[in-house]
Amino acid sequence: MLGKHTDMIARPRPRSRKWFRGEGWTALFFLLPGLIGIVLFLVLPILASIALSFTNWQLLGTPRFVGISNYTRLFTTDPQFWTVMRNTIFFTVEYLVLNIVISLGLATWISSLKIGQRWFRVIFFLPTFTPLIAVAMVWMLIFTSGGLFDSLMAALSLPFSGVLNDRTLAMQAVVLTSIWAGVGYNTVLFNAALDMVPATYLEAARIDGATAWDRFWKIRLPLISPTLFFGTVMTAITSLQVFDQIFVMTKGGPGSSTATLGYAIYQRGFQNFQMGYASAIAWVMFALIMALTALQFWFQRKWVHYDA
Amino acid sequence: MTLKSKTRARRKLALDIINHAALTLVAIAFLFPFFWMVSNAVRSNAEVTAIPVRILPEVFEWGNFAAAWTRLPFGRFFLNSAVIAVCVTLITVVVSCLSGYAFARLKFRGRETLLLGYIGTLMVPPLMLIIPLFLIVNKLGLVNTFPGVILPISFGTFGAFLMRQFFLSIPMELEEAARIDGASRLRILVSIIVPLSMPAIGLLSLFTFIGQWNNFLWPLIVMTGADNATLPVGLTLFQTQQGTQWNYLMAGAALSMLPGIFLAIILQKLIYNSIALNAGMGGR
Numbered sequence: 001m002l003g004k005h006t007d008m009i010a011r012p013r014p015r016s017r018k019w020f021r022g023e024g025w026t027a028l029f030f031l032l033p034g035l036i037g038i039v040l041f042l043v044l045p046i047l048a049s050i051a052l053s054f055t056n057w058q059l060l061g062t063p064r065f066v067g068i069s070n071y072t073r074l075f076t077t078d079p080q081f082w083t084v085m086r087n088t089i090f091f092t093v094e095y096l097v098l099n100i101v102i103s104l105g106l107a108t109w110i111s112s113l114k115i116g117q118r119w120f121r122v123i124f125f126l127p128t129f130t131p132l133i134a135v136a137m138v139w140m141l142i143f144t145s146g147g148l149f150d151s152l153m154a155a156l157s158l159p160f161s162g163v164l165n166d167r168t169l170a171m172q173a174v175v176l177t178s179i180w181a182g183v184g185y186n187t188v189l190f191n192a193a194l195d196m197v198p199a200t201y202l203e204a205a206r207i208d209g210a211t212a213w214d215r216f217w218k219i220r221l222p223l224i225s226p227t228l229f230f231g232t233v234m235t236a237i238t239s240l241q242v243f244d245q246i247f248v249m250t251k252g253g254p255g256s257s258t259a260t261l262g263y264a265i266y267q268r269g270f271q272n273f274q275m276g277y278a279s280a281i282a283w284v285m286f287a288l289i290m291a292l293t294a295l296q297f298w299f300q301r302k303w304v305h306y307d308a
Numbered sequence: 309m310t311l312k313s314k315t316r317a318r319r320k321l322a323l324d325i326i327n328h329a330a331l332t333l334v335a336i337a338f339l340f341p342f343f344w345m346v347s348n349a350v351r352s353n354a355e356v357t358a359i360p361v362r363i364l365p366e367v368f369e370w371g372n373f374a375a376a377w378t379r380l381p382f383g384r385f386f387l388n389s390a391v392i393a394v395c396v397t398l399i400t401v402v403v404s405c406l407s408g409y410a411f412a413r414l415k416f417r418g419r420e421t422l423l424l425g426y427i428g429t430l431m432v433p434p435l436m437l438i439i440p441l442f443l444i445v446n447k448l449g450l451v452n453t454f455p456g457v458i459l460p461i462s463f464g465t466f467g468a469f470l471m472r473q474f475f476l477s478i479p480m481e482l483e484e485a486a487r488i489d490g491a492s493r494l495r496i497l498v499s500i501i502v503p504l505s506m507p508a509i510g511l512l513s514l515f516t517f518i519g520q521w522n523n524f525l526w527p528l529i530v531m532t533g534a535d536n537a538t539l540p541v542g543l544t545l546f547q548t549q550q551g552t553q554w555n556y557l558m559a560g561a562a563l564s565m566l567p568g569i570f571l572a573i574i575l576q577k578l579i580y581n582s583i584a585l586n587a588g589m590g591g592r
Contacts, residue, residue: 133540
């Protein structure tokens with residue numbers, strides 16, 4: 001009893017000094033370069049971004065606190081905001097679905113090959129390693145009025161021309177470009193996952209008389225579902241931030257038919273210098289990313305299997 | 309072999325060949341934009357925009373590559389991009405190794421909490437921080453300078469986490485022997501741990517380098533002078549008020565793609581293995 005009592009009194013002192021006991025100082029030495037950078041260029045910006053979104057700062061002069069008026073302006077009076085929001089969600093959903101379907105298809109196709117798997121992987125991966133700006137520029141040339149795409153459409157007598165100047169079709173051109181640029185990473189990712197499915201499972205199913213179709217849907221797909229889920233979440237997060245291809249190909253136009261949240265942040269912040277307002281848009285984007293990610297995590301219970 | 313199994317094997321071979329041929333066609337179609345880029349890089353600008361569109365140029369103007377290079381300070385853009393990408397990569401690797409070592413091998417209070425904080429910051433989208441980062445760079449008087457571009461993007465937390473994971477897989481006994489001999493922690497990191505971690509360091513360097521070589525928005529915002537522009541930003545300078553110099557633009561774009569294409573081809577095995585690692589851990 002007494003021993004326990006003295007123990008309780010005696011303990012706090014050495015503990016408060018223990019902070020830097022032993023390897024604490026060494027650890028601080030190792031962590032310091034990173035910590036300085038992270039505090040200055042990651043933690044501080046996050047805090048500043050929240051604070052800024054409640055001000056009307058225009059880069060010159062002093063920022064003035066304006067409460068939530070940036071946010072209320074966004075949601076109620078800004079005529080562009082809902083268009084931008086709709087464009088972003090539209091782009092993300094269409095791009096995400098197409099990317100996953102195409103890359104899964106390509107990955108499965110590549111894994112069915114006897115020879116040359118790695119060369120096909122490299123080919124589809126190439127655009128991933130090249131500047132998106134350069135990629136967007138060649139697609140802009142393809143889609144330019146009277147360009148390759150238009151002549152192709154004319155040859156097939158299809159009524160799609162001058163797509164980059166068309167309010168409904170411009171976004172489709174941006175999606176197609178993004179697919180070409182981005183499908184390779186997921187193709188290699190899913191291909192690697194498919195390679196890890198034990199051949200014995202597929203062999204056993206084959207002997208039991210399962211068709212190729214069944215083997216895909218009932219064995220390979222469930223087994224790679226954790227990777228599929230990972231790829232879907234990562235792709236969604238990056239596509240909500242789409243910027244480069246829009247900057248090059250359409251500058252958000254025609255009208256504001258391809259303006260997305262990422263483009264709006266750039267436009268409001270660095271062309272109109274409305275730093276406070278643009279920060280509010282950034283937080284809306286963050287909320288959207290979190291919401292979509294949470295939704296995907298919620299849905300994963302229905303289709304992702306971890307029991308392999 | 310019976311006749312029946314022979315025909316079956318033959319049919320299987322035929323299907324295999326068709327399968328390969330079909331995917332080869334898809335791959336060629338996929339590569340078409342690269343071909344289109346080069347094909348348009350070697351024509352006159354009038355021919356680029358001429359109707360009807362020709363698949364191959366009427367006159368090959370190979371000099372366009374040299375012209376694009378001298379028309380704008382392209383060599384300078386190349387150098388700017390290289391300096392930025394190399395510096396960011398070096399800082400990232402050094403800082404990540406130091407932090408990763410502390411997280412993997414040193415005991416200190418709050419280690420787990422701090423590590424969790426590091427991982428948490430991975431969820432913050434980069435585009436969101438562009439505005440406050442620019443304001444900080446502006447405040448430090450670093451707008452249109454190389455440190456202004458390089459420093460803010462060199463301290464991501466992903467590298468620290470990656471290196472920690474790798475260091476954990478290196479047997480403890482190796483460094484315990486060195487410690488008994490009286491080597492310092494830094495000495496152990498530099499002469500024992502780092503040489504053993506070259507695969508992970510190579511991976512981190514590769515993806516950091518390519519990421520920065522291709523980065524557009526951040527250099528666009530910080531580098532306000534045309535001379536300090538990086539390659540992707542420099543390319544946009546071919547689009548002027550007077551119209552687009554398509555042929556030079558395509559020549560420049562093709563040149564800017566070379567390092568990435570080169571690395572993707574020669575390091576394909578490393579890239580596949582690293583992505584396969586993600587696939588193996590997928591979602592777990």
